[in-house]
Amino acid sequence: MRLDYLTIFPEFFDVLGISLLGKAVDNGIVDIHAHDLRTWTHDRHRTVDDTPCGGGAGMVMKPDPWGEAFDDLLGADPDPSVHVVIPTPSGTPFRQDDAAQLSHADRIVFCCGRYEGIDHRVIDYASEHWSVHELSLGDYVLNGGEVAALAMTEAIVRLVPGVLGNPESLSEESYSQDQEGLLEYPVYTRPASWRGWDVPEVLMSGHHGHIAQWRREQSRELTRRRRPDLLTDE
Numbered sequence: 586m587r588l589d590y591l592t593i594f595p596e597f598f599d600v601l602g603i604s605l606l607g608k609a610v611d612n613g614i615v616d617i618h619a620h621d622l623r624t625w626t627h628d629r630h631r632t633v634d635d636t637p638c639g640g641g642a643g644m645v646m647k648p649d650p651w652g653e654a655f656d657d658l659l660g661a662d663p664d665p666s667v668h669v670v671i672p673t674p675s676g677t678p679f680r681q682d683d684a685a686q687l688s689h690a691d692r693i694v695f696c697c698g699r700y701e702g703i704d705h706r707v708i709d710y711a712s713e714h715w716s717v718h719e720l721s722l723g724d725y726v727l728n729g730g731e732v733a734a735l736a737m738t739e740a741i742v743r744l745v746p747g748v749l750g751n752p753e754s755l756s757e758e759s760y761s762q763d764q765e766g767l768l769e770y771p772v773y774t775r776p777a778s779w780r781g782w783d784v785p786e787v788l789m790s791g792h793h794g795h796i797a798q799w800r801r802e803q804s805r806e807l808t809r810r811r812r813p814d815l816l817t818d819e
């Protein structure tokens with residue numbers, strides 16, 4: 586899987602060389618390239634923004650640098666197997682299903698906007714050539730697309746075979762199909778008693794059936810309290 590990031594802050598993506606994703610890069614499972622969008626500017630000030638047509642606050646990102654970056658990175662031939670992800674506050678909510686779908690992609694290009702956003706013709710042009718996904722990380726306002734691209738990257742890449750040391754842990758996570766879409770149960774480790782708090786006895790019983798039942802009950806109760814929207818049978 587090749588991941589490209591178009592951004593005016595490429596240093597945001599230096600962190601991808603750390604931890605799990607770093608190992609995935611070292612193992613050749615993932616190939617990461619961050620690009621400074623100003624590479625594709627030609628004026629003395631390396632300008633990437635301009636005033637919004639129709640007036641309004643703030644600045645809008647000019648289309649030209651994006652178009653020239655697309656030309657260099659992807660060429661002009663349409664290829665629906667290339668996925669262009671555009672983080673945006675107006676995007677479809679990014680969910681685990683999106684991460685699962687994108688984890689099968691061979692190529693993903695993240696377009697990280699700033700200011701008030703990217704000239705919409707960039708999205709129109711990209712949509713004619715590649716598979717475009719306008720996605721929002723959540724219902725809150727960020728200053729740009731980089732943080733969202735990082736979060737989406739981690740959610741996607743951790744699902745790629747060979748990236749996680751223990752793929753079984755994927756099945757017991759919140760939002761995974763195996764967990765019936767419930768929130769995951771509370772977890773504990775040693776010591777059995779810590780500052781007056783004890784590990785639930787059932788987890789020390791060694792009775793796998795009772796432990797599984799307790800975990801199912803904990804997941805349902807937690808989901809009922811925090812995310813009733815995830816419960817389908819109530």
Ligand SMILES: CC(C)N1CCN(Cc2ccc(Cn3ccc4ccc(-c5n[nH]c(N)c5C#N)cc43)cc2)CC1
Pocket residue numbers: 641642672673674676697698699700701702703720721722723724725726727728729730731733
């Ligand atoms: C009336 C007029 C003055 N309003 C001006 C603010 N507009 C909304 C607005 C707000 C902030 C930004 C900053 N920004 C630039 C690129 C960019 C990409 C992603 C995100 C982003 N924010 N939150 C998420 N979940 C995101 C994701 N994914 C934010 C981005 C861009 C746009 C709404 C209109």
